Amino acid sequence: MLDIKKIxxxxxxxxxxILNNKNLIYLDTAASAQKPKVVIDEINSFxxxxxxNVSRGVHxxxxxxTFKYEDARKKVQxxxxxxxxxxxxxxxxxxxxxxxIANSFxxxxxxxxxxxxxxxxxxxxxxxxxxxxxDRYKCKILFAxxxxxxxxxxxxxxxxxxxxxxxxxxxxxxxxxxxxxNQEIIKLCNKEDIPILLDGCQxxxxxxxDVKDLGCDYYVFSGHKLYAPTGVGVFYGKENLIEELPxxxxxxxxxxxxxxxxxxFTDLPAKFEAGTPPxxxxxxxxxxIDYVNELGMSEISEHEFRLTNYALxxxxxxxxxxxxxxxxxxxxxxxxxxxxVHSHEVSSFLDVEGIAIRxxxxxxxxLMKHLSLNSTARLSFGMYNTEDEVDIFINALKxxxxxxxx
Amino acid sequence: MNDLIKELYQEIILDHGQSxxxxxxxxxxxxxxxxxxxxxxxxLKLTFYINNEDVIEDxxxxxxxxxxxxxxxxxxxxxxxxxxxxxxEEIFSDFTNLVSGSSEDLKVLNEEDSLYAxxxxxxxxxxxxxxxxxxHAFKSALKS
Numbered sequence: 001m002l003d004i005k006k007i008x009x010x011x012x013x014x015x016x017x018i019l020n021n022k023n024l025i026y027l028d029t030a031a032s033a034q035k036p037k038v039v040i041d042e043i044n045s046f047x048x049x050x051x052x053n054v055s056r057g058v059h060x061x062x063x064x065x066t067f068k069y070e071d072a073r074k075k076v077q078x079x080x081x082x083x084x085x086x087x088x089x090x091x092x093x094x095x096x097x098x099x100x101i102a103n104s105f106x107x108x109x110x111x112x113x114x115x116x117x118x119x120x121x122x123x124x125x126x127x128x129x130x131x132x133x134x135d136r137y138k139c140k141i142l143f144a145x146x147x148x149x150x151x152x153x154x155x156x157x158x159x160x161x162x163x164x165x166x167x168x169x170x171x172x173x174x175x176x177x178x179x180x181x182n183q184e185i186i187k188l189c190n191k192e193d194i195p196i197l198l199d200g201c202q203x204x205x206x207x208x209x210d211v212k213d214l215g216c217d218y219y220v221f222s223g224h225k226l227y228a229p230t231g232v233g234v235f236y237g238k239e240n241l242i243e244e245l246p247x248x249x250x251x252x253x254x255x256x257x258x259x260x261x262x263x264x265f266t267d268l269p270a271k272f273e274a275g276t277p278p279x280x281x282x283x284x285x286x287x288x289i290d291y292v293n294e295l296g297m298s299e300i301s302e303h304e305f306r307l308t309n310y311a312l313x314x315x316x317x318x319x320x321x322x323x324x325x326x327x328x329x330x331x332x333x334x335x336x337x338x339x340x341v342h343s344h345e346v347s348s349f350l351d352v353e354g355i356a357i358r359x360x361x362x363x364x365x366x367l368m369k370h371l372s373l374n375s376t377a378r379l380s381f382g383m384y385n386t387e388d389e390v391d392i393f394i395n396a397l398k399x400x401x402x403x404x405x406x
Numbered sequence: 407m408n409d410l411i412k413e414l415y416q417e418i419i420l421d422h423g424q425s426x427x428x429x430x431x432x433x434x435x436x437x438x439x440x441x442x443x444x445x446x447x448x449x450l451k452l453t454f455y456i457n458n459e460d461v462i463e464d465x466x467x468x469x470x471x472x473x474x475x476x477x478x479x480x481x482x483x484x485x486x487x488x489x490x491x492x493x494x495e496e497i498f499s500d501f502t503n504l505v506s507g508s509s510e511d512l513k514v515l516n517e518e519d520s521l522y523a524x525x526x527x528x529x530x531x532x533x534x535x536x537x538x539x540x541x542h543a544f545k546s547a548l549k550s
Contacts, residue, residue: 020408342472344446345415348530352408360446368447374470375446403411404420404473 002295002303008384010036010291022354025389030175030202030333030380031358033227035288042287043229046280054279055253055270069279072286073269076234079289080219081210086268087242089235090282094201095125097220097235098169100272101197102129104245105167112138115164119144119152120370121174124363126199130169139166143366150177150325152185161192168196172219173203176362176378177325178308178333180207186215195241201225204234205382206304206332208297217241223281227382228288232281235272242268249274292383300383304332307381311390318394320401324376335362335376338397341404343377349400355393413526414533415473418481423473428483432466439550441469441479441543443535448475452543460491467543472536474527479540481520491548497521498541504528505537 008014011034016024026034046068052061054069069090076088091097110116116130120143130141144157152170168189173180180203189196197218203209204221211219218241223232237245247254247265251274256264265271292300308330315321315336324335338346347359358378361368368375379393435453442449450469457463465483469476482501486494493514500515507528515521527537 019410344448344472344474344533344536348414348533349411351530352410365447374448403415 002299002383004303004384004386007295008386010038011384012037012040014384018354018356019352020354022352025353025355025385025392027379027381027385027389027393028356028358029205029382029385030225030378032224032230033205033382034384035229036227036291038291039228039284039287043280043284046283051280053276065279068283068286069277072282072289075286075289079209079293080204080234080236081212082236083212084239087236087239089237089242089269089272090277091220091233091235092231092278093233094199094220094222095129095233097233098126098197098199099129100235100248101218101220101237101245102133104242104248104272105195106133106137106139107246108244109166110137110139113164114139114166115142115160115162116140117142117144117157117160117165117168117170119146119157119170121146121150121176121364121367122169122171123175123199123201124365125201126169126171127366140164144170146367146370148325149327149329150174150179151182151329154182154184157185158188161188161194165192165194168194170196170198171202172198172200172214172216173206173331173333175202175333176335176364176367176376178202178330178335178380179325179327180329180331183214190215202333207301211236223285223288226285226288227291228285229281232278232285234285239268242272247271247274251275253277295383301331303383304381304385307385307387307390308332308334310387311379311381311393314390314394315397318397318401320405321397324371324373332382333378333380335378337373337376338401338404341400343375345404346377346397346400349403350393350396353392353396353399355396357393410526410529414530416523416526418520418523419473419477422477422480426467426476426480428466428480428487430466430468432464435464437547437550439543439547441539443471443475443539445532445535446472448472448536448539450475450479450540450543452479452540452547454486454544454547456491462486462489462491462494467540471539474524474533474536475539478524478537481524482540482544485519485521486544494544495548498545501541502538505534 145153200221343359432453448471454465
């Protein structure tokens with residue numbers, strides 16, 4: 001069992017008072033996680049003691065920086081159980097990771113009439129890059145339906161697969177429903193020999209990840225949702241696959257040789273890391289991974305799963321609350337509406353109670369349209385949340401209902 | 407109950423949010439525009455008719471949104487109906503100042519005005535866009 005009281009002491013922001021001197025109850029970790037003091041301090045220390053650019057100079061500081069940066073890559077590799085560090089590319093965000101694979105993959109493999117399969121519950125960051133590819137290569141983007149629980153409709157998904165399918169790109173853990181993709185979907189892609197990209201923005205922070213067990217070919221996640229700084233994301237690709245792909249961006253650090261006639265490119269992973277990378281942020285991600293590992297990803301996951309079910313049970317007792325896709329397969333994320341009250345009202349009301357939740361379309365407008373919703377409210381958990389906080393949240397929902405629908 | 411919430415959601419806001427006035431499409435109309443808040447997906451369609459004397463003879467809106475955006479649109483149509491365009495533009499700039507927290511130099515709006523009820527939005531910066539969505543639609547319709 002995690003000692004949540006002790007964990008909470010590691011997060012300085014949890015002492016903050018909101019508006020009317022209310023204790024902060026942070027239920028918006030799916031948007032971004034708060035940072036433990038060790039991450040904040042280590043970033044400070046890096047800038048104060050070791051900072052220089054990486055992989056360039058031969059002086060002491062450059063060596064120290066490079067060592068710290070590459071050490072972070074090893075930590076990420078182990079964290080998702082990739083075969084090699086060469087498979088770990090640091091990006092500025094998960095979004096950049098998807099743009100990277102979309103552009104590199106398409107320039108090599110996508111032709112007019114080819115098809116890419118997504119689902120209707122994807123985040124805009126796993127839709128828009130593919131729309132841009134569609135416009136450039138005249139390919140088609142197909143959207144698999146979901147069922148009422150927020151799981152992919154497997155039959156519909158299967159029906160979309162054909163010899164035209166070049167890639168499948170889907171969320172691993174839905175940022176609206178909290179549902180985890182059925183392993184059968186991945187197996188099906190493997191069986192059909194269709195490359196599959198998992199958007200791991202939510203999953204990397206909430207469940208242990210083993211990319212080999214999962215069977216995905218590509219995986220992206222962002223650091224900031226995993227208690228690390230903003231500005232760093234990870235793109236993972238199987239070595240034999242990404243070795244074949246052309247670079248995504250050009251710049252310093254990714255070349256083997258340049259003349260006025262042209263250039264040759266360096267090896268993995270630097271081939272995909274043009275320009276000065278987010279090296280301090282990547283280091284911060286490594287520190288966050290150490291912190292998470294020390295507590296145990298499985299323990300964190302269990303705690304959050306228990307908390308999600310605790311909240312679900314309590315919310316289902318409230319007849320004025322609609323939960324979207326209420327089922328026990330949810331992890332860390334619950335989207336809901338108070339009947340006849342707009343999610344913005346709910347969020348503003350909770351805000352003055354000290355409670356931070358998300359309101360809006362969650363960057364999932366196609367899903368909102370699919371569900372015929374304008375917007376939803378969403379609570380999401382991190383390792384630092386407690387049952388007491390859920391109780392206060394539930395009580396605030398009742399007050400909110402009373403205020404707006406009296 | 408919390409004062410901040412009470413100030414944000416005054417009785418008149420809740421009333422107009424729940425039963426917006428001038429809800430529908432204006433026929434005939436010679437100006438129209440769509441308002442959209444990309445932050446949340448709220449949207450509205452504004453239509454109005456300007457006569458030969460530059461007076462807004464009729465103005466209506468449809469759409470979906472939160473109480474703040476609906477109330478603001480509803481109060482806006484009430485306020486602008488019958489106004490000359492140049493006055494309406496002054497009201498627009500007063501209103502945008504009011505909800506962004508600078509209520510000192512207002513030209514035409516005063517505290518007696520129903521639109522003053524939206525002043526509390528200034529305490530919630532992320533909600534300012536909710537309050538101004540209809541107004542920006544009005545402004546862009548004028549330009550169209």
